[in-house]
Amino acid sequence: MAYINVPDGVPGIRSLVMFRPETGKPLYELAQVLLRGPSPLSPADRELIAAYVSHRNECVFCRNSHAAAARCLYGDGKGIVDELLKDSDPGRLSEKMQALLRLAGKVQRGGNQVTPDDITAAHAAGATDVDIHDTVLIAAAFSMFNRYVDGLASYTPANESEYDEMGRRMSQNGYVLPSRPTHSTNQ
Amino acid sequence: MAYINVPDGVPGIRSLVMFRPETGKPLYELAQVLLRGPSPLSPADRELIAAYVSHRNECVFCRNSHAAAARCLYGDGKGIVDELLKDSDPGRLSEKMQALLRLAGKVQRGGNQVTPDDITAAHAAGATDVDIHDTVLIAAAFSMFNRYVDGLASYTPANESEYDEMGRRMSQNGYVLPSRPTHSTNQ
Numbered sequence: 001m002a003y004i005n006v007p008d009g010v011p012g013i014r015s016l017v018m019f020r021p022e023t024g025k026p027l028y029e030l031a032q033v034l035l036r037g038p039s040p041l042s043p044a045d046r047e048l049i050a051a052y053v054s055h056r057n058e059c060v061f062c063r064n065s066h067a068a069a070a071r072c073l074y075g076d077g078k079g080i081v082d083e084l085l086k087d088s089d090p091g092r093l094s095e096k097m098q099a100l101l102r103l104a105g106k107v108q109r110g111g112n113q114v115t116p117d118d119i120t121a122a123h124a125a126g127a128t129d130v131d132i133h134d135t136v137l138i139a140a141a142f143s144m145f146n147r148y149v150d151g152l153a154s155y156t157p158a159n160e161s162e163y164d165e166m167g168r169r170m171s172q173n174g175y176v177l178p179s180r181p182t183h184s185t186n187q
Numbered sequence: 188m189a190y191i192n193v194p195d196g197v198p199g200i201r202s203l204v205m206f207r208p209e210t211g212k213p214l215y216e217l218a219q220v221l222l223r224g225p226s227p228l229s230p231a232d233r234e235l236i237a238a239y240v241s242h243r244n245e246c247v248f249c250r251n252s253h254a255a256a257a258r259c260l261y262g263d264g265k266g267i268v269d270e271l272l273k274d275s276d277p278g279r280l281s282e283k284m285q286a287l288l289r290l291a292g293k294v295q296r297g298g299n300q301v302t303p304d305d306i307t308a309a310h311a312a313g314a315t316d317v318d319i320h321d322t323v324l325i326a327a328a329f330s331m332f333n334r335y336v337d338g339l340a341s342y343t344p345a346n347e348s349e350y351d352e353m354g355r356r357m358s359q360n361g362y363v364l365p366s367r368p369t370h371s372t373n374q
Contacts (some may be wrong), residue, residue, distance in 0.1 A: 005302070026220060027217065030210065030214065132190065137210055143330045147326065149296050149298060151323040152320065
């Protein structure tokens with residue numbers, strides 16, 4: 001059960017933004033522009049970075065839901081997702097994505113973990129400044145979403161098939177704020 | 188020098204949102220509603236939580252700027268900020284704020300670090316569900332902002348007086364997106 005009085009049975013961050021729609025609105029807008037807006041990185045690659053950071057933060061809800069979205073978006077290449085999350089060699093990924101995932105892993109540990117060599121390696125693998133920016137911000141944003149979801153113990157479904165359905169919805173519709181506010185800030 | 192080609196001499200997150208205003212907009216909207224919108228926590232208390240988390244993440248820019256904003260907002264009680272950031276006993280704070288800061292410190296380490304006992308202690312000290320929600324989200328959001336600012340090595344002024352000026356502006360105007368976009372996503 002969640003630590004605060006959020007709607008029953010609503011999984012993950014959806015229950016939290018229904019509890020507090022004022023902060024939910026910019027959180028969903030951030031997810032939408034960061035994972036679906038114009039970027040040199042495909043939505044599939046951005047979902048993979050989100051799933052990877054969530055995996056490293058041991059946030060089961062975010063890992064499973066964004067991994068499911070990445071599988072839908074990659075289509076035939078969906079085996080990439082499972083290989084990466086099993087901590088096996090991501091050798092099927094491009095050099096650029098390998099360098100960006102190493103960078104995301106540094107950001108997950110802490111902003112000060114990133115070194116000039118990490119940036120040089122990403123540039124050498126073909127990453128632009130916008131690739132690097134978007135990777136760092138996705139890794140930073142999931143360091144937030146993961147803490148928000150787990151720090152309030154929001155509902156994490158155990159059934160894998162629920163994530164498949166979530167992943168389909170996320171890949172098709174993106175991030176749309178759920179309605180049904182359930183509290184006032186006076187409580 | 189920052190790791191990507193942001194405007195010269197613009198400190199911290201401002202340079203990053205000028206580079207990428209698409210993601211800057213929801214980031215500033217989140218900061219505004221989370222730190223200045225309606226909440227049972229005062230803006231001063233919310234800035235203190237932000238400064239505390241940034242301090243623990245060793246993010247000098249965010250720590251110094253949000254500490255300066257908290258000093259302005261507390262007015263006569265501004266010694267509280269310096270005491271807390273020197274890791275001394277925050278005995279001058281209310282029981283509720285002490286419990287919420289302990290909770291924020293757990294979230295800074297990771298969402299799964301929070302235990303039911305942390306929530307019980309916060310409730311026992313008078314915190315409502317909204318106090319707890321806002322504390323967890325502030326701590327999570329600064330786990331993002333800190334990683335964003337340091338992960339891209341944005342400009343961190345060394346001169347303390349620059350933070351005093353920033354703190355005054357943040358306490359008076361809140362969080363307003365700077366203009367002057369400097370790139371297109373095609374680069």
